[in-house]
Amino acid sequence: MKALRKLVYPYIAWAAVMIVVPMLMILVYAFTKEGNSVRNFMFSLDSFKRFFSDPVFSEVLKRSLEIAVLTTIFCVLLGYPAAYAMVRSRFKIQWVLLTTIPTWINMLVRTYAWRGMLDNKGLINSFLGLIGLGPYKMLETTFAVVLGMVYNFIPFMILQIYNALEKIDKSYLEAAADLGANRVQVFLKVTLPLSVPGIISGITLVFLPAVSSFFIPKLLGGGKYVLIGNVIENQFLTAGDWSFGSAISLIMAAVIIVSMYITRRIDRKISPEGGLDK
Amino acid sequence: MKGKFLRRLYILAVMIFFYLPIIYTVVFSFNSSKSLSTFSGFSLQWYEKMFHNKDMVNSIFYTIAIAVLATLVSTFVGTLTAIGLSKSGRILKAAVEQVNDMPIMNPDIVTGIGLLMFFSTLAVKKGFMTLLLSHIMFCIPYVILSVMPKLRSLDPNLLDAALDLGCTPMQAVTKVIVPQITSGIVSGALIAFTMSFDDFVISYFVTGSGVNNISIMVYTMSKRINPSINALSTVIIVIITAALIAINLVPLLSEKNKNKNKGV
Numbered sequence: 001m002k003a004l005r006k007l008v009y010p011y012i013a014w015a016a017v018m019i020v021v022p023m024l025m026i027l028v029y030a031f032t033k034e035g036n037s038v039r040n041f042m043f044s045l046d047s048f049k050r051f052f053s054d055p056v057f058s059e060v061l062k063r064s065l066e067i068a069v070l071t072t073i074f075c076v077l078l079g080y081p082a083a084y085a086m087v088r089s090r091f092k093i094q095w096v097l098l099t100t101i102p103t104w105i106n107m108l109v110r111t112y113a114w115r116g117m118l119d120n121k122g123l124i125n126s127f128l129g130l131i132g133l134g135p136y137k138m139l140e141t142t143f144a145v146v147l148g149m150v151y152n153f154i155p156f157m158i159l160q161i162y163n164a165l166e167k168i169d170k171s172y173l174e175a176a177a178d179l180g181a182n183r184v185q186v187f188l189k190v191t192l193p194l195s196v197p198g199i200i201s202g203i204t205l206v207f208l209p210a211v212s213s214f215f216i217p218k219l220l221g222g223g224k225y226v227l228i229g230n231v232i233e234n235q236f237l238t239a240g241d242w243s244f245g246s247a248i249s250l251i252m253a254a255v256i257i258v259s260m261y262i263t264r265r266i267d268r269k270i271s272p273e274g275g276l277d278k
Numbered sequence: 279m280k281g282k283f284l285r286r287l288y289i290l291a292v293m294i295f296f297y298l299p300i301i302y303t304v305v306f307s308f309n310s311s312k313s314l315s316t317f318s319g320f321s322l323q324w325y326e327k328m329f330h331n332k333d334m335v336n337s338i339f340y341t342i343a344i345a346v347l348a349t350l351v352s353t354f355v356g357t358l359t360a361i362g363l364s365k366s367g368r369i370l371k372a373a374v375e376q377v378n379d380m381p382i383m384n385p386d387i388v389t390g391i392g393l394l395m396f397f398s399t400l401a402v403k404k405g406f407m408t409l410l411l412s413h414i415m416f417c418i419p420y421v422i423l424s425v426m427p428k429l430r431s432l433d434p435n436l437l438d439a440a441l442d443l444g445c446t447p448m449q450a451v452t453k454v455i456v457p458q459i460t461s462g463i464v465s466g467a468l469i470a471f472t473m474s475f476d477d478f479v480i481s482y483f484v485t486g487s488g489v490n491n492i493s494i495m496v497y498t499m500s501k502r503i504n505p506s507i508n509a510l511s512t513v514i515i516v517i518i519t520a521a522l523i524a525i526n527l528v529p530l531l532s533e534k535n536k537n538k539n540k541g542v
Contacts, residue, residue, distance in 0.1 A: 108496050
């Protein structure tokens with residue numbers, strides 16, 4: 001028995017070096033000055049001051065949040081009916097599989113495909129042309145960026161809601177109907193509240209990558225479309241300012257944590273106290 | 279019945295939304311012209327162009343080499359770690375699981391910049407090695423996560439029985455535990471493979487000296503319209519689809535084997 005415990009030690013050493021140290025480096029750099037050798041650690045909040053005093057960065061943060069919230073809302077509104085329809089379908093396992101497969105195919109490749117489809121001479125505009133519309137400029141707009149994000153992240157939302165709906169005991173629905181609720185009431189008072197946990201975990205899975213994504217805005221929004229992820233990318237790969245880049249990624253992490261906290265609070269308010277399955 | 283029809287229609291619309299871009303990529307990779315909207319005839323010219331482009335061919339090689347090596351190492355280390363964890367004390371287990379979750383929970387860009395600073399500080403030359411180490415780093419957690427549940431459902435007496443019957447601890451692992459958790463190991467390995475194969479964000483930050491994987495290639499080439507990207511994308515789609523079919527077949531096959539063994 002004890003001999004087997006030793007099997008963990010190599011990974012502890014590995015994880016300490018490869019996982020913990022890089023994370024600590026982000027912390028250290030965020031709180032030191034640029035150009036300041038980290039060895040003589042000088043605590044400084046300059047990077048954070050710089051971020052919040054420059055309206056350009058606050059604007060970028062605001063826009064990233066807007067895009068992420070918009071993406072999340074669309075994912076819930078479009079994903080819920082899909083999950084609901086899938087649960088009630090005869091081929092539910094097949095639909096789940098077909099929803100999962102795209103998430104395993106390279107996001108970059110699938111996002112790049114939209115460039116061809118959204119182009120002024122692309123597939124969608126030539127289709128719209130057939131019915132006498134357009135062409136519309138779709139690439140390098142907010143529409144394209146949100147579409148790209150919804151496209152990439154909605155499968156996670158659908159699968160989470162699907163799992164929550166799938167778990168609902170059918171006898172609750174029958175009981176509600178027996179007690180005189182019509183179909184809309186059954187949905188609003190039983191199905192929807194019981195599926196809130198699925199919506200919440202779906203929101204987590206969509207919002208987090210939507211806030212931090214930097215290749216979707218770059219591929220579909222064009223070079224001028226800057227979100228917080230693009231700023232971080234620039235700090236590390238172009239400007240070479242590790243302190244500022246680390247500080248921004250900490251700010252982004254803080255935004256994510258606060259948003260998740262708010263979401264959970266709302267969850268607790270909406271979902272039935274104690275829960276039916278407990 | 280109207281409801282049923284609407285539901286079907288909606289699912290169908292969602293599926294078209296999911297698969298249209300993928301089908302579009304594959305179809306237009308065989309297009310004979312540069313057009314993005316009209317298919318003017320079948321041609322393999324973009325594949326030819328892709329295979330004549332040394333960087334693109336190299337990127338396919340690097341992607342596969344990294345994915346295979348990262349899968350092998352992370353499956354081996356992840357499985358042994360999971361076995362060790364299942365016998366460890368509660369505190370150590372909780373601590374390791376906490377750290378193990380970090381690469382999964384963190385946004386990729388945060389993991390990426392952390393590794394970039396780490397490698398640069400150590401003055402390691404960025405390239406194949408840094409790419410491989412990073413991939414192993416983010417693959418192991420998935421292997422551990424898929425092996426752990428299998429170990430939890432294992433009868434704890436099994437190991438004691440093996441040891442009582444004279445197995446050394448290593449024999450007990452290879453002859454008793456591993457055969458019982460094979461399905462977890464295999465699905466962990468396949469997840470690791472697809473994670474490594476598809477990674478863009480982390481690779482983008484830790485690579486250097488001209489070593490690019492397919493994702494980075496697509497990203498850097500996407501500035502201009504270039505249908506050979508579609509050819510490269512199709513290569514990815516085909517490989518991943520094959521891996522996915524394998525994932526879905528493995529449980530079926532192991533189920534069959536079980537039934538066979540029972541029959542004997």
